[in-house]
Amino acid sequence: MAKEPVRVLVTGAAGQIGYALVPMIARGVMLGADQPVILHMLDIPPAAEALNGVKMELLDAAFPLLKGIVATTDVVEACTGVSVAVMVGGFPRKDGMERKDVMSKNVSIYKSQASALEAHAAPSCKVLVVANPANTNALILKEFAPSIPEKNITCLTRLDHNRALGQIAEKLNVQVTDVRNAIIWGNHSSTQYPDVNHATVKTPSGEKPVRELVADDEWLNTEFISTVQQRGAAIIKARKQSSALSAASSACDHIRDWVLGTPEGTYVSMGVYSDGSYGVPAGLIYSFPVTCSGGEWTIVQGLPIDEFSRKKMDATAQELSEEKTLAYSCLN
């Protein structure tokens, strides 16, 4: 019997990431090739005409899995009945704006969208925040949607995770599918800590640690880390626009693994509500290694953490605590 369609919300759907993301969802990349979807697309009134253009293209593409389209500037209509919400909409930094100005705009957007989701989304709705500052926007969304289970509110660090896998695959000249278990700890910002201490590569003679195969700790501890941390900026420099196709693809990976599960023995990175694991302060949205099964993520426990990693994990936690304070000061 055919499955019932799932309603998927994409906010900021008329933007760059939205334009790359909605066809992926409509093709089954996010929820599976046998899962029909109804796309809910939200944007703001100045983008309404562009949003309608995206709707026209979705119709023109005749996607077999796409069973309906809601394209709207009304947040209540957008949130009604959705089981997956991908929050891409936000206010980008403009020339002359301070960090606090951007934070203030986004915090108020995420506060009001939290209330709409809480009141109108399906009770089990899974939320992925993509818009920057992603971790802190997700935290605000969580705080202002207290009836949504905290385990259902996450932010995107899968792009950083995939970037780390990609860098290792390039360095070793292996397929990216043979590299696994890199970890992104912390904030989706330049303080994130890409950690390959537990990462492995599948080789003809079995699975080997990345550190052993790369055999260049100096590169792994410096250039590799800064390349992943600064990749967003490098893309902006090259394209004059920020990452869009890779962000959209990684958002699909995040939701797909969350809903359908991670392969046995493989972990992925997700920004989730910290429970104090690995000495990370509780009450932050922090990126951890997780496995997913039955629609739930679980933080991978018991990985040994060396002193080098500890310092980097603490530094990114410190930045998130400061962002949290700043976000709260914007709400007053």
Ligand SMILES: NC(=O)C1=CN([C@@H]2O[C@H](COP(=O)(O)OP(=O)(O)OC[C@H]3O[C@@H](n4cnc5c(N)ncnc54)[C@H](O)[C@@H]3O)[C@@H](O)[C@H]2O)C=CC1
């Ligand atoms: N977490 C991650 O890995 C990544 C995050 N990003 C972030 O994703 C966000 C979106 O990026 P782009 O699509 O390139 O930006 P964009 O500026 O092309 O699109 C953003 C869209 O959001 C809309 N929007 C603004 N306020 C809104 C509101 N209150 N409700 C609904 N829609 C609203 C805008 O009208 C625009 O269409 C940015 O914050 C960017 O920094 C980008 C790449 C990676």
Ligand SMILES: O=C([O-])CC(=O)C(=O)O
């Ligand atoms: O760096 C940016 O502004 C966009 C972003 O989040 C990324 O590409 O990781």
